[in-house]
């Protein structure tokens with residue numbers, strides 16, 4: 001079964017962002033992503049470090065604003081408001097998850113939609129739902145770019161997404177719908193899940209459970225996109241039982257080296273969109 005690997009596709013997108021950053025700098029504008037990191041969650045620290053490295057390589061300035069785990073909602077919101085006002089900052093990202101006492105929704109609501117490079121603000125989610133141009137969540141658009149890179153036909157095909165989060169499942173459903181797929185979203189209350197997933201030409205797993213998708217859930221020849229990132233016995237694994245499913249699927253994205261690579265590349269691309277909107 002062919003592997004749909006994200007690394008080389010992501011490299012092309014990263015190179016494109018680097019070219020755009022160079023052109024921006026030549027006009028006197030330094031593209032700038034500000035990342036707000038609250039607390040010392042080890043996973044979040046790694047994600048932020050990876051984003052910093054990718055920005056640096058692409059010629060995008062990144063700054064990380066670190067707040068203590070016990071900071072108040074007001075402190076967090078005042079940092080975001082300052083970044084909204086700062087003309088030298090083009091993209092703002094608040095690293096999730098936040099400590100339990102903080103409201104993610106409230107802080108996302110106050111990010112300037114024009115700087116919302118994660119695409120989580122309701123204005124951008126609404127634009128996506130209405131087919132208008134706006135920032136699209138990086139993982140969802142990354143999946144679409146991966147399908148495009150592998151010339152996977154979407155129009156008229158049956159796409160099934162397991163997971164309905166605002167970050168992955170819902171925006172990806174909107175994008176697949178806009179690309180003329182017939183889309184079904186499944187979740188924890190879905191009945192007869194296997195019957196539904198077995199109809200999918202394109203099956204996306206965004207659940208957050210290792211080995212959740214087994215071979216008997218997959219139609220032979222289907223394209224299977226594994227968005228999940230789980231730790232199993234100290235190893236990074238997806239939501240798909242790759243050993244089993246690779247015998248059935250037409251394509252499968254690996255974890256690591258699949259969708260995760262595309263997410264970072266799309267963050268760079270969104271940041272350049274923000275810098276170009278502001279700068280010219």
Ligand code: NAP
Nearest residue numbers: 139163164165168187188206207208227228229259260263
């Ligand atoms: P999330 O907000 O926890 O959503 C998980 C979804 O899975 C929910 O809609 C949930 O249903 C559904 N679900 C849980 N158990 C289920 C079951 N037994 N049957 C059917 N559906 C079930 O997670 P997320 O933020 O979307 O992330 C999903 C996974 O993708 C995680 O592993 C995350 O780490 C990973 N991720 C990876 C990237 C990347 O760049 N590779 C980016 C983002 C996320 P309910 O809504 O009913 O609870």
